[in-house]
Amino acid sequence: MREENQDKELSLKGMRDFAELIKTLDSTNKTTLKVAALTHYFKNAEDKDKVWTIAILSHRRPPRPVNTTLMREWASELANIPAWLFEESYHIVGDLAETIALVIPQAEEPSAKSLNQFLQEIIDLKAKSEAEKKEYLHENWLSLNYYERFVFTKLITGSFRIGVSQKLMTRALSKATDIDEDILAYKMMGNWKPEKTTFKKLILEENEEDYLSKPYPFYLAYAIDGDVEELGDVAEWSAEHKWDGIRSQVIVRNDELFVWSRGEELVTDKYPEFEDFVGKVPNGTVIDGEILPFPDGKIGTFKDLQTRIGRKNISKKLLEKTPVILKAYDVLEWKGEDIRTEPFIERRKILEKLYAEVAAEEIPLHLSERISFKNWVEVAEERERAREEKSEGLMLKRLDSPYLVGRKKGDWWKWKVDPLTVDAVLTYAMRGHGRRKNLFTDYTFGLWDDDKKELVTFAKAYSGLTDAEFRKLDNWIKKNTLERFGPVRSVTPHHVFEIAFEGIAESKRHKSGVATRFPRMVRWRTDKNIHEANTLGELRDLIPD
């Protein structure tokens, strides 16, 4: 990092400095160091670069201007290696931008261009011809050093996963600007475009108009750790089901509707059902809730919702087959006032009154009912019913809790239902990505067919083991490979793992005839041999009627 006395002037100008920032963020696991590096950058970089940095770290990248097939082709040409060798290297390195940066020869001179100049070029590149694109990439790959080349290629191909959450970035920005973190979080929400705004407009200025479409930062809960009774007096708590859909905010302001998903994506167009809220839900209202599929007048499965998520054009037929509703949890703005600091129970009263008033209107607004209970045992009993209710478990909220920003401990907890589990046999392995590339950490698991003769693939999983277990298994896989299929290896059936999953449904797309949701490893059953693994029939028995 540079000397403090340079802080007065704008010392950080180029792509070089942005690459240096990313390198620092990427090379430490310590939050304080990350915040310090970001704060330094936000204090010293030019405004345009700062806006882009905020955009990139909050996953607002320009659309990809070149498809990756072409990039792979061009990179192997420039590195003077055959295409298959580039592909093999990519399988092992695990990240496309990193592979490209590694195989291309070193630059002589570091680049002097600024970050925003590069991004403007990347935006403009999309409309260019293939030959122009190739020339642009070749020229820049060769004129950047290793880490700059990696960052440049990342800007084109994908998002940065460098352990910088929005929360962490907001903290650094707050230190650099002396603006409160919650206010900054709010300013950075929504649908702004880095090439169209300025640092002043986005961060420094107060601007009422901009707020029209803006959601509030979501308050997220941690999973409960330990005994639920440790939360204290049950009378201080509210409980409701944790619905399995898309957490969203629905906003009605100035006779306009805005629907935001938790990923900060504006999804108004995907759920035209909610247009009916305008005129019925008063202006100046923000509801926090869950978008749920509602086929045949009852809550569907997440699979039903998936038929809506990916679609750009929502046909009339689809709207009839799989309509959606908003299951409302909370109200954050009422009559144009931000009421997030009011106690939860007061906000709920407003929500329930609103619900009662519009109930007759046949708009797709449902209430996520609060559960009545006298003690923790009754709460626990309700949790056991989660699968029947098609929920994931319960949400516990302190009656007097404000609506906070981001993931915070203390006032809200999620208490998920215990997952379903089966014991399955490891059959295939593939190298992991990101943090675990070059280790075999992505696994395929099989269950016995009903004759117990053959293992049938039923799920893939890549999480749940410790780093030490992954290394041990990786070592074993390398010594017990049966066949290689590109990046995938088949291994001797030997190891049994307990696989947990959240949901299960019949599926025609899967060879096993069953689809599981969020499968992961919970235990390496070294005590079991492969003949003790479960069968497909036993898995099918878990499908609810």
Add this chain to the structure above:
Amino acid sequence: MKPPLLAFNKKGIYCEAADVYLDPWKPVDKAIISHGHADHSRWGNKKYITHHSNVPIIKHRLGEIEVSGKEWNETFTINGVKFSLHPAGHIIGSSQIRVEYKGEVWVFTGDYKDEDDGVAVPYEPVKCHTFITECTFGLPAFKWQSQAEVFSEINNWWQQNKENGQTSVIFGYSLGKAQRLLKHLDTSIGEIYTHGAIENMTEVIRPLSEMPETTRITRDTKNNEFKGNIVVAPPSAHGSPWIKKMVAYVTASASGWMTFRGARRRRAIDRGFVLSDHCDWQGLLKSIKATGAEKVICTHGYTDIFSRYLREIGYDARTEETQYEGEMGEEESKKEIEN
């Protein structure tokens, strides 16, 4: 068809004409050993032949064994087969093994690198017909910086940590990497402290190569001694209670695997320096070319990929299964500590 001069069997690389094994992984009567790392010099052989500078190293590791030491380029004949050892530049005392019989020459590299590290006698290409090579880093993604650049980064890092009032802890295998680090650390910055496993090995190596002064860390070493200084430790010390003494410390690892961003983060190490005792991609290709060999056998590392590439550029190349641990390089260190 006559048997090949060197064959790969269940025990190791076997020369039938001489009835001798090179770097066997199962106990045999007579073994010629390339270097002192655990996967190349195993316990249980009746007779060991190796370079004389490797003798004290394997004796330290394997205890009392029957071993004879040879000079570089010294030819010794067994059953009419001529053997000689040539510098491999991997670690101190590491050799390539040249085998000649009836005009046919094979060279087995063990592990090697083509850069002079200042500790090991530098690698020399040896002309041969068949070259048996490792390819631990046989992928175009591996490209080393010069040693001078890497050590300038390492010493800057140490200096920076010192200015922040922290202890620098750097991890490297106790045989090879540790002495390479010791040799090139800038002792004008501060003192060098060593973990017992590293100090033990370094004591063996001091008579063979000049090493800077170091302080062995013992139970009596005071916690406040470390501040601003550097500690050289084996990788297994990371995350162990032993390291707590050095708070506040910053960790780094020096290894070819640090090329991958994921490798460093996965191990929760603060800083990764790409410093390897093996050849990088270009180093392997250049070395193979310099031998003039037409036939190449790849023993460990990214063997399938590397031999396929060699075939495409015109070599008669293939892969043989061995129990050397190229692809599991990261595990090598663990094994070494267990021994």
